[in-house]
Amino acid sequence: MLSEGLSPSAMTRINVEIELPDTLATQAKKAGLLEPEALQRMLREALLAMRIGDLAQARGVLAANPLPPMTPEEIQAQIDAYRAEVRRAARP
Numbered sequence: 414m415l416s417e418g419l420s421p422s423a424m425t426r427i428n429v430e431i432e433l434p435d436t437l438a439t440q441a442k443k444a445g446l447l448e449p450e451a452l453q454r455m456l457r458e459a460l461l462a463m464r465i466g467d468l469a470q471a472r473g474v475l476a477a478n479p480l481p482p483m484t485p486e487e488i489q490a491q492i493d494a495y496r497a498e499v500r501r502a503a504r505p
Contacts, residue, residue, distance in 0.1 A: 433441065441447050446455070483491075 445451055
């Protein structure tokens with residue numbers, strides 16, 4: 414499963430050596446968890462869980478310290494700044 418814009422040519426080889434209890438190593442091997450595809454899946458899931466944790470932490474910080482609401486003028490200024498940036502980027 415390739416996602417996040419990854420292609421087969423965008424691969425890096427990493428050799429990892431870990432020490433596991435014999436029983437765990439045997440069970441993991443029998444379950445196919447030591448195969449590259451399974452390790453990739455577990456790493457992706459762990460990274461996603463970390464990003465979700467970071468997001469939850471940021472939400473907590475924002476909830477504890479809410480930003481003041483923007484005035485209509487501030488909102489319009491943000492819209493105008495965005496539109497100006499889009500126009501600049503569209504120029505050759």
